[in-house]
Each structure stands twice: as structure tokens, then as C-alpha cells.
Amino acid sequence: MLPEPLQQAIRRLPEEARVLVEAIVVFYDHHYKSKIQELEARIKELEDQISKNSRNSSKPPSSDEFEKPAPKSQRKKTGRKAGGQKGHEGANLKMVDSPDEKELHKVEFCACCQKSLRRQKADSIECRQVYDLPPLELIITEHQAEVKRCSCGHVNRADFPAGVNHYVQYGPNIKSLLVYMQDYQLLPYERTKEFVQDIFGHQLSTGTLYNIRHTAFGQLGTFEERLKALLTTAVVAGFDETGIRIMTQRLWLHSCSTSQHAYYEPHAKRGQAAMDDIGILPKFEGIAIHDFWKSYYRYGREHGLCNAHLLRELTFVKERHKQAWADELAGLLLKMKAAKERAIAKGKQFLSPATLSRYRSLYEGLVQKGLKANPYKPPPKKKRGRDKKTKPRNLIERFRDYADDILRFFYDFKVPFDNNFSERDIRMMKVKQKISGCFRSFDGARFFARIRSFIVTARKQNINVFKALKNLFMDSSIVFQLTSTQAC
Template identity: 45%
Template sequence: MCIDREEILAVYEAGPEAVVELVTRLLGIIEHQSLQIAQLEERVRHLEEMLEKNSRNSSKPPSTDSYARNKPTVKSQRKKTNKHVGGQNGHPGTTLRINDDPDEVIVHPVNQCVNCGRSLASVPSDYERRQVFDIPPITINCIEHRCEIKTCPKCSHVNKALFPDGVTQPTQYGHRVKSFAVYLHTYQLLPYQRVTKLFSDILGCKISPATLVNTERSCFEKLGAFENTVKHLLKESPVINLDETGMRINAVRNWLHVAGTDKLTYYFAHRKRGSEAMDAMGILPGYTGVATHDFWKPYNKYECQHSLCNAHLLRELTGASENRDQQWPKIMSDLLICIKHHVDNDLLDTELIQRFSEDYDHITCLGVNENPPDPESNVRSKKRGRKKQTTVKNLLDRFIGHKEDILRFMYDQNVPFDNNQAEREIRMTKVQQKISGTFRSEQGAKNFCRIRGYVSTVNKNSESVIDAISAIFYGNSFVPKLQN
């Protein structure tokens, strides 16, 4: 609002009441503008926080880090040691060892003396050995099965021998070829076309993508019992890790859900991300153990115990410390790392646990003092729902309201500090999405999830992946057991 000199003089001449009215009007304008300035400052600060977010100070994945302003400076939370890079003194080496029973021996003879030319044919030999480890030429082995047909000379009945189980066609690929194809596509994440190219270049075998698809469908069907076993074992596990990530099916956004332990992995594709998908997944409903996750709110619907991922919280605390001039995020971060150190080194006792719990409460009180209630929060707003808060205030409220879930790793040694177990399960599926982009059908996504869950479980139990995939086709797939 602009008031010129003539208007001011007119108000002055009009008397005291007009002056009071003008001043009152001006104070109202100033108050309104001050509120607008505060709102705009908060908006600018919020936008700056969004620009400053990266994989180090938020839950954003590293793939979203640009090479410009928000490229994070590497600041590891690990403490520095005096160890040099590479192998440490005294560690067992893994260099090639001389094989005392080589597959082939080639003798390079010495026939005559290079100095005088005398024949050395009758001179006893000594040897210097060098060994070359290489892959022999790989070829497809064709086995022909012939079933005899004989006619009985007494009754003229035609007798025919039976083919082995699985030999059903005039020509077909064997179980090892099928296993290798599934291994390359589902475990090594090669697209179908590259798998067929590899078979052609290395094995001289022209296998079609359609054959690979049918092979994986067969593999999927044979693993139904395995998947049911894994789901049952997960529901019986005292602690499970959960996570979810986007995946595309027919170019449409879907969600890949994962539940796992250090010995089990289960993947589930669904069009939804929230509780509808979790109910369909069939693990969390009725689960009574500890569910470790990253505070995606639909998880809290289930009446099990919960443990929040502290790796996520540490990144958010880093972001709050960098973007807001407050002390509590850095102090809380140091406390969580200190507790983890004591848990990892088995240094906790009842007295320490009580002290850490009290320190936690003191830090949240400091956070409350650094984030006083907004005076406008008591004013009734026309907008419905909860009033929007700053990111750091939301984070503080999480620490205040979920103390037991955040510190559960301190009270229960079986509960992990973070949710990295589930995030590791997700990582390679994201690589598959980057390579292939999208699944062409829902069935293709289901095939991948079930077979990949089988491969991951086999890996966790230190079994050979290629042998375990072969066992599927022989009707003897790997079956995990509940760990005590």
C-alpha cells in the first residue's frame, strides 16, 4: 500500500480520530505483510532443502544424485583406522596353486645341447613346471535315447521300452541347458536376446527367446511348494526385514515387495504399494515377531512389533543438521552411532541402557526447545486435515513418538540396527529394471519374483545356484529350514 504526502496531511487535518484509524490500518497491513514474509521465507527454505537433498542426507537413492549442486561429498560414518588399502598382513592368499594332478601334461623335450650340439636323448631328465588354467572348448552334448521295440513270437504282442522321465519330445533341450538359461537371465540378469546370443556364440546352440520364456514358466510352476515353505518360515521368524520399490509391468507403475531374513527371501509384485498389497502378500497379517522397515506408514497397521531403520534416520538427521541451524539432529546421530558401537561389541549392560534411554529423552527435549509451537497452529484454519510442519519437526515427532521402535536394536540383540538386509534384496532387482526396463506381462514379473527369491535363498544358504536351479527340473528343488 502506498500513501502519498497529500493523503497524510488530509488525515492530519481531519483530527486525531482519523490519525488513529490510519495508524491502525497501517499496523494491520504491516502484520499481514510480516506473516506473508515469514511464510515466503519458510517456503524458500523448504525449496532449498529439497535442492540440497541427496543420497547422503535423505532417503533418495544414489541414482538421483546429479553432477551439479547436490552431488554429495563422501562422508562415511565409519571411523578411520590405520589399516592400509588391500589385503592385511597375515590374511590367507587366494593366488593360483600348483595342481598335483593336472588334467593334461605336455612335455617340451630338449634333444641336443645348445652349446656343443651333442645329442641328449639318453640323458636323464629333470623338469621345471608351469601350469596354465583354462576353460576347455564348450560344446553341446547330444544324447540319443533309443527304446527297443520287440514283438513277442508267442502272442505277437508288441513290447516297447519306456523313455526316461522328462524325455517327451523327438528333440528337446536337457535340464542343464535349461538351468544355464535360467541362471543367466534371472541370476546374472542378462536379457533374453543376450542369453540367446551367448548360447549361439559359446555353445553353437540357437535357442529361441520363446524357449527361454517357456522354461522359466515351467520353473515357476515347479517352485510353488518352495514359495509356500518360505512364506510359512517367514511368518515363524522372530525378525523379518521388509521393503518395497517401484517396478514397471507393461510400462505401468507397479510395486515389488520383499520380505526376508539372513536365510530367506520372498518377492511379491503388486499394483499397489500399501496395505492392500501387504495383505495380498500374506506375511504380515497375523505376524507376531519384529518387522524391520523404513517407516512406510502402512506397515504400522499390523499389530506386530516394529523396528525402524536407523540408517534412514541417520541420513535424515544429517539433512536436518545441514539444512537447519539446530543442534539436536547431530547429537541424536552421535548417540545412535554410539549405541550401535556398544551393541556390536557386546558392551551393553542395564546401567548403560538406562543412561542411553535418558540421553535420548534429553535430546528430544532439546529438539522441542529448538522447534517451539507455531503461534498460528492454534488458529482455526479453513483447510481440513493436519497442519503442515517443517521436515525437521516431522522428524522430531517421529523420534518422540517411536522411541521404542527406534531403539529396539538396543533392547533386543536379534533386531538389526538398520534395514539393509531388505535393501540388499531390492538392489539387484533395480539393476534388472535398469537393464530390461519393464516386464512384458504380469506372468513374466511373477516368474522373475519367484525364481529370484529361490536364487537369493539358495545363495544365503551357501548352496550352488546353478546346481540348485538344475535340481528344480529334476524335481528335487532346495528346501530351506527354520533356523533356531
């Protein structure tokens, strides 16, 4: 619609000129106006995309590139100074009563008059202790088995110790260390070989490293089966997935975590096909914690959404779209989290109905405020596909339609506020790729996923990782210990 002064000017034109100008206006409205509106919407959408970072969306920190967002934590300031607090118990070195070695430093002469003191007894002894490593070297043990021929003619041979099967082989300590360095400290083959060469003066081949990890992978077959069966019975479990590079392809690494266990498996797909093949979610009947990836809603009876993701999305709406309700709703979620933590600190197992009702009323009021700030106007009917909505509208509809899942942590104390425990388990996979690059084969990814499942599960149950790996190469009892129902 043209402004009124411009319309008056057009009416004062001669008839031929007026008809021409009106035709141009009609042509513009028909051909360009809708196109300009479409382009403006597209520009806004692209501006929204480049405004997202790891602080206000689900994008990982690695995607921030050179322009890192200023840190802005959701935690409130405590007013305490950085570092150890008053009353904090230190963890400094302590002298031991029985050191491994003792070295006596004698007084030979008087520093003043040079008199010999060699035969004089010491008045007292001052002690200082030094923590250090012994010389690092490989120890080669030769096992010798006697062979005796009896008078009856039978030849008798002594048995070699269990696990000593070849003429020359590596023992459980070095095998455990190599797997520890590759699958826990995330070193690639070449750097692991350099480590052994520098520390022990011993040269390894890539084939040896591969064979040791292949042996560990085979030993953990029973562990993986028991772990998957155990996770299907978990009351609460977190699920997540992340992209991994295998050769030139982008595939997916799926995870399932509890407070005591972690499971990883690579797959070509991200959604339901992968979840069906892995086999945990189809049998899972507990509460599934996740980040609103819709495929998870095809499984389980109850769900809990990760509020850490929602807080970042609310931050985006507050900063990009300047909508106050987003900041208020984020503040309310944090207040609910704090109220739950205070109740737990007092030994409570649930909040009172009055408290639940009051916070739920505040929540619903803010949701209505968000809906009013983002009214939905259905576009003209189109042949196929869902109607496109703005980012704030989609977000506030999620808060409206999935309120029970968002607030489940508040009603059920078994449910965590976020899915961070699961994301922490999967975060190191990105570190692995940064250090070592992509996997060179799908088998390599499977080796890493299964061994890493074993290592992270051991860590969660406060079992020394190196000792667990050594036990794996010597005795399979650790497999049953880590996947017992008592550890669930």
C-alpha cells in the first residue's frame, strides 16, 4: 500500500502517466513484493544461525572457531575468592613411616675447625623424603619347564603358567599399559610407539598394538552382552549420540549412561534404525533422559528432557530476539533446581504438593507469556510439509507440550536436572578425534567403543583402570564384577 501523499501525487498526473505508474505498482506488488518478504525472512533465518554458539545453543565449543563467546555461566556468584577455601583439607605430600629405600648422609668433618667426626655418633637424624619413579625398563622373564622321562618311558613336562602360550610374548602389565594409553589417554598408534620407545627403549610394531587391542576387544564380548542387558533394566538412563569420522564418512557414536555404567556403539545411522540395531532402547522401560531428539520418543514409558539444552536455547531467544519471558523462564528453572537441591540436603525424598503447585503455576504463567509474545499466524495453505514457525515459537511450544518431561526432575528426585552425566561420557570421543583424527576402519571404531565402555564403567565404580585392564588380560572376573546387579 503506497503512502497517501504518494497516491495523491499519482492522481494529479496526466491520465497516460497515471495509468503507467499504477501498472508499475501492480506489477511490483505481484512479482517483487512477496519475493522481498521471502528474502527478508531468509536473511533473518541466516542471522539466527550465525548468532548461535556453544553458549546459547546445542552447538559444541569446537564450532565456535576463532570468535569465542564471552563466558557467561548460569551459576550464581558466591562471593568467595578463587582457589582453596578456608578449612579446605589439603592434598600435599606426606612422609611415610616405611620408605622403600633409605640413604644416610654422614657428617665427616666439622665445618668450623675441620676436626674429623667420622667415629662420633650422630646426636639426631633429620629426614627428608623424595617421591620418584624407579628406572623404567622392560623386565624379561624366562619360564623354564622341566622335562623328565619316567622309567616306564613316559615323558613328563611341567606346566607353564596360565597365559604363557608362546615362545616369546608380552605380559599383562605391558599389554594393560598399551591399551590404557590408547583407549583411555587417547594416544594414536604412532604416539604410543614413540612413548614406549622413549620410556622403555623398546620398539613396537603397529601390528602388535592392533593385536593387543583385538585381544582386549575379544575378551570383552561377554562384558558387552551383560552390560547391554543390565542397562535395559536401569531405572534412569541418559542417551546421547555424536558424529564420528570413519575414513571419509560421517557416522554416529551412540551412548547409554547411568551413574555406574557407560556403553558406546558406532553405527551408520543416527535415528531409530540405529537404536533398534543396538537393542537397548527397544527393551528399556525406565526413564530416558535425552536432548529432545525425536527418535528417543519412540521408546520407553517416561522421558526427561535435558534442561541444560533448554537453558542455552532460552539464552538465544533472550539475546537474539530480546524477549524477557525467556530470561524469566530460565531463572525459574534454576530456582526449581535449587529448591530440589535444598530438599535433598535436608534428607527429603520429594517436595510438598503446595511447593509443586506453586512452581507449576509460575511455569505455566511464563509459558502463556511466551505464547502471547510469539503469536502463531498460519501461512497460506500449501500442498505438503509442516508450517514453518519461528525459533521462539517452536521453543515455547515445546515448553507447553512437554512440560511434564521438562519438569520431571522436580517431581521425581531420581531424575537429574540435565543430561550432563551422559554428555560427559561422550565428550571424550570428540577429544579422541582431535588428538588422533578419524578412525581408519569401522572395526577400529568398534574396538575403541567396547574398550572405552569397559574403562568408563570401571572409573564410575571407583576401580583403578590400569588394574582393571590387567585383570582383563589375566582373569575375566572383572567382567562379572562390573556388570553385577549390585553395581547397577
